[in-house]
Amino acid sequence: MPRPDRQERAERILDAAARLFAHYGYDKTTVDEIAREAGVSKGAIYLHWPGKEALAEALLYREVRCVIEDFLQRLETDPEGGTIGSIYRHGLQATFANPLVRAVLSSDNRVLGDYLHRLGPDFYRMRFEAARALIERMQAAGLIRRDLSPEVVTYLLTMLGLGLSTAGGLLPAEVRPPPGEVAEALADVVQRALAPEGGGDREAGKRLVRAYVAEVTQRYEELRGLRRDVDDGQPSDSG
Secondary structure, eight states: OOOHHHHHHHHHHHHHHHHHHHHHOSTTOOHHHHHHHHTSOHHHHHHHOSSHHHHHHHHHHHHHHHHHHHHHHHHHHOTTBTBHHHHHHHHHHHHHTSHHHHHHHTTOHHHHHHHHHHHHHHHHHHHHHHHHHHHHHHHHTTSSOSSSOHHHHHHHHHHHHHHHHHHHHHSOGGGOOOHHHHHHHHHHHHHHHHSOTTOOOHHHHHHHHHHHHHHHHHHHHHHHHHHHHHHTTOOOTTO
């Protein structure tokens, strides 16, 4: 376990990077500027990460964890939670409440610039495949109509999310309705279009989402561990 003072310093550096990336963008932010914002030396940053890209990866991982926790809390406290409409609504609300995760999902080059390009198409393909796997499980559990292919459902939901984020960046503020109202309306559309008659078993939906999130999180943790082993020149568990 990391020492408390070391962990506190790492969090302070990540907080500083989050503020600067959101305000100036990844490309225009230097490690020196992050160090000044965090009140540490440049060398202190390199004690935690080998460079800005690794720091950005750690920051996004932290922010994704925060979004997931926010999403699960919203879902659990919602009496209607567990339906496809509620899952979509709470996912949108949790995601768009976090500027960095929102920038990744909406391909916002202003915020993440070159780092976003380095993720490449494989990152978005993996996102699509992960979403499709969840859709397939929801169809098997009777939470989504089975007369549509999981690929079509995943693509439609992806289009809605991207359209929401894109419109927010293109349309002037005075014509944009409050994000909460938009999320509610989209959730209603999704529920009416994709849910089977009766809406499905809400508690089964909650259990399915909890299990899926835990499974994906574990897989990602294992992947990060393998990558750290390779970066450190150490043998991985895979031999």
